[in-house]
Amino acid sequence: xxIVITGGAGFLGARLARALLSQGQFSVxxxxxxxxxxxxxxxxxxxxxxxxxxxxxxxxxxxxxxLLIPGPNGTQAIAKGTDVVYHLAAAxxxxxxxxxxxxxxxxxxxxxxxxxxxxxxxxxPVVVFxxxxxxxxxxxxxxxxSGPWIxxxxxLPTPQTSYGIxxxxxxxxxxDYTRKGYIRGRAARLMTVSVRPGKPNGAASGFFSGMVRxxxxxxxxxxPVAPETEVALSSPNRTIEGLLxxxxxxxxxxxxxxxxxxxxxxxxxxxxAAALQRVAGKAVADLIDWTPDANIRRIVxxxxxxxxxxxxxxxxxxxxxxxxxxxxxxxxxxxxxxxGITGA
Amino acid sequence: xxIVITGGAGFLGARLARALLSQGQFSVxxxxxxxxxxxxxxxxxxxxxxxxxxxxxxxxxxxxxxLLIPGPNGTQAIAKGTDVVYHLAAAxxxxxxxxxxxxxxxxxxxxxxxxxxxxxxxxxPVVVFxxxxxxxxxxxxxxxxSGPWIxxxxxLPTPQTSYGIxxxxxxxxxxDYTRKGYIRGRAARLMTVSVRPGKPNGAASGFFSGMVRxxxxxxxxxxPVAPETEVALSSPNRTIEGLLxxxxxxxxxxxxxxxxxxxxxxxxxxxxAAALQRVAGKAVADLIDWTPDANIRRIVxxxxxxxxxxxxxxxxxxxxxxxxxxxxxxxxxxxxxxxGITGA
Numbered sequence: 238x239x240i241v242i243t244g245g246a247g248f249l250g251a252r253l254a255r256a257l258l259s260q261g262q263f264s265v266x267x268x269x270x271x272x273x274x275x276x277x278x279x280x281x282x283x284x285x286x287x288x289x290x291x292x293x294x295x296x297x298x299x300x301x302x303x304l305l306i307p308g309p310n311g312t313q314a315i316a317k318g319t320d321v322v323y324h325l326a327a328a329x330x331x332x333x334x335x336x337x338x339x340x341x342x343x344x345x346x347x348x349x350x351x352x353x354x355x356x357x358x359x360x361x362p363v364v365v366f367x368x369x370x371x372x373x374x375x376x377x378x379x380x381x382x383s384g385p386w387i388x389x390x391x392x393l394p395t396p397q398t399s400y401g402i403x404x405x406x407x408x409x410x411x412x413d414y415t416r417k418g419y420i421r422g423r424a425a426r427l428m429t430v431s432v433r434p435g436k437p438n439g440a441a442s443g444f445f446s447g448m449v450r451x452x453x454x455x456x457x458x459x460x461p462v463a464p465e466t467e468v469a470l471s472s473p474n475r476t477i478e479g480l481l482x483x484x485x486x487x488x489x490x491x492x493x494x495x496x497x498x499x500x501x502x503x504x505x506x507x508x509x510a511a512a513l514q515r516v517a518g519k520a521v522a523d524l525i526d527w528t529p530d531a532n533i534r535r536i537v538x539x540x541x542x543x544x545x546x547x548x549x550x551x552x553x554x555x556x557x558x559x560x561x562x563x564x565x566x567x568x569x570x571x572x573x574x575x576x577g578i579t580g581a
Numbered sequence: 582x583x584i585v586i587t588g589g590a591g592f593l594g595a596r597l598a599r600a601l602l603s604q605g606q607f608s609v610x611x612x613x614x615x616x617x618x619x620x621x622x623x624x625x626x627x628x629x630x631x632x633x634x635x636x637x638x639x640x641x642x643x644x645x646x647x648l649l650i651p652g653p654n655g656t657q658a659i660a661k662g663t664d665v666v667y668h669l670a671a672a673x674x675x676x677x678x679x680x681x682x683x684x685x686x687x688x689x690x691x692x693x694x695x696x697x698x699x700x701x702x703x704x705x706p707v708v709v710f711x712x713x714x715x716x717x718x719x720x721x722x723x724x725x726x727s728g729p730w731i732x733x734x735x736x737l738p739t740p741q742t743s744y745g746i747x748x749x750x751x752x753x754x755x756x757d758y759t760r761k762g763y764i765r766g767r768a769a770r771l772m773t774v775s776v777r778p779g780k781p782n783g784a785a786s787g788f789f790s791g792m793v794r795x796x797x798x799x800x801x802x803x804x805p806v807a808p809e810t811e812v813a814l815s816s817p818n819r820t821i822e823g824l825l826x827x828x829x830x831x832x833x834x835x836x837x838x839x840x841x842x843x844x845x846x847x848x849x850x851x852x853x854a855a856a857l858q859r860v861a862g863k864a865v866a867d868l869i870d871w872t873p874d875a876n877i878r879r880i881v882x883x884x885x886x887x888x889x890x891x892x893x894x895x896x897x898x899x900x901x902x903x904x905x906x907x908x909x910x911x912x913x914x915x916x917x918x919x920x921g922i923t924g925a
Contacts, residue, residue: 376838405753
């Protein structure tokens with residue numbers, strides 16, 4: 238098995254690579270698992286050292302669009318013999334709002350070029366397209382739903398960002414390339430990932446991680462929305478579990494060619510803060526700064542808080558049981574990022 | 582007012598041009614109507630002579646993609662000063678199934694280039710994107726709905742052809758260019774147009790016109806599906822009426838940036854045959870050849886028979902009242918194509 242991960246040096250890409258290397262095998266379309274011989278990490282950055290140290294890992298560093306142009310030596314990113322492609326690379330939401338052409342190039346044109354390269358293989362590779370909860374959006378001019386806003390696998394997405402539009406178009410292209418038999422497409426929408434380790438990244442959704450991660454490190458963490466704000470989230474571990482399962486689903490298990498929602502833990506920001514207090518103590522939870530930010534509030538208000546995932550559940554995937562568990566997993570996985578916990 | 586119509590030499594494009602020339606004025610976003618100074622017909626074919634004879638008509642003949650590339654003399658198809666663009670040009674469904682690259686180039690890449698050219702104007706032109714009922718499709722592997730299959734403006738489209746996917750992607754791009762303020766987008770889904778004049782065109786939906794047009798000309802006309810088959814159709818006149826209204830809607834009237842379904846007369850093939858008998862007599866209706874065709878049946882089965890159009894109705898648009906009226910209009914508009922009517 239030869240697997241390609243675009244965005245392979247990023248947070249999720251590197252985690253996915255480690256999980257794949259650790260399981261050592263991969264099953265395509267319900268067939269007996271085959272040994273993973275090679276994982277190619279395509280990214281504009283060099284992959285982490287632990288991954289480069291594995292003899293099965295090949296790094297392909299550069300701008301994705303450029304790496305997908307067929308050249309005299311063949312396409313560099315999607316080489317002959319590729320069995321599986323995880324397409325995680327994307328310019329993020331805020332970047333695409335600030336620079337329309339960047340999003341069209343990095344998200345739309347790159348996805349088109351990637352699918353064309355996969356088709357050119359002539360071997361119907363598995364292509365997991367990482368879509369996003371961001372395909373759903375509530376128009377600013379629409380009346381806010383009186384009850385909870387629930388989205389399911391069959392809800393019509395109405396993206397309110399270029400990023401969301403580009404992801405939704407990627408879903409459509411994945412579906413049609415699959416219908417034509419060019420690829421075996423699996424489009425799965427990732428939920429808000431929390432708790433992300435590392436530094437704040439400036440994304441509007443960043444506080445869903447930061448309000449936990451920063452206090453656990455002994456720092457102030459901003460939560461600019463009201464405690465009753467609903468959020469559909471997934472821990473890094475469950476997110477990777479979803480990507481692994483989706484890529485290894487058979488055509489019959491997968492069903493329709495439309496995208497699926499990965500499972501979400503539906504909770505509120507207030508509940509997240511309460512979980513932090515239960516797990517890490519009051520002093521840590523008191524580091525959350527509840528100063529409101531009207532701009533972030535407006536963006537977050539356009540996202541659905543409640544997500545249903547019937548097809549993902551049909552694949553056996555489950556949401557995180559509760560946010561206490563998510564925080565405990567984060568503490569266990571990131572021991573050097575924790576300071577001054579009293580209640581863990 | 583300077584108006585561009587892509588596909589402007591085609592059946593609908595030429596009719597739209599005649600209707601615009603006849604009304605002489607055009608209103609953008611609720612403003613007082615302005616005089617139409619120029620209509621540019623962009624098409625791979627030369628427009629009909631009656632249109633070329635009008636001093637306001639400019640023909641731009643060639644392959645659309647080529648005409649959209651900005652050159653030393655500016656973009657040829659979308660010239661500076663363009664106020665309104667009707668984008669009707671497309672490779673049709675059967676062509677795109679036979680030649681995937683053709684559809685990606687003529688429908689997807691051309692639409693992207695057209696939108697980019699409209700954005701480059703810097704003047705937020707109105708862009709009417711002619712989408713299609715073909716965005717809706719029932720997967721072959723899905724169980725057929727036990728009741729009638731009803732689609733509305735909020736139904737999640739699951740296109741089952743590359744043409745449908747490309748149209749649905751065009752809707753998404755139109756929505757995002759509009760959100761960004763680059764264009765004033767109006768994406769409207771055309772219904773099955775019947776009765777189309779002229780010769781059979783080999784499209785799977787062609788019989789919805791041919792079963793009426795051919796008998797009215799004294800010829801056998803095939804109807805390869807069962808009489809109870811439902812169809813959502815629109816006469817050429819109502820279709821043009823819809824395009825005119827949509828292009829002249831204000832932002833407030835238009836509402837959300839998602840596509841709307843134009844109104845459809847929901848009827849059955851059996852009812853269409855009965856209407857033909859009422860209008861033109863039994864001898865004409867007996868020219869319908871009911872030999873079934875399993876292949877066409879399968880394709881038609883994947884289309885929705887019942888379409889609801891709440892947003893179009895909000896714009897004051899109405900479906901044809903009944904198929905008898907549609908046939909009478911066809912006879913009146915196409916006197917030279919009629920032979921041997923006994924009951925008209």
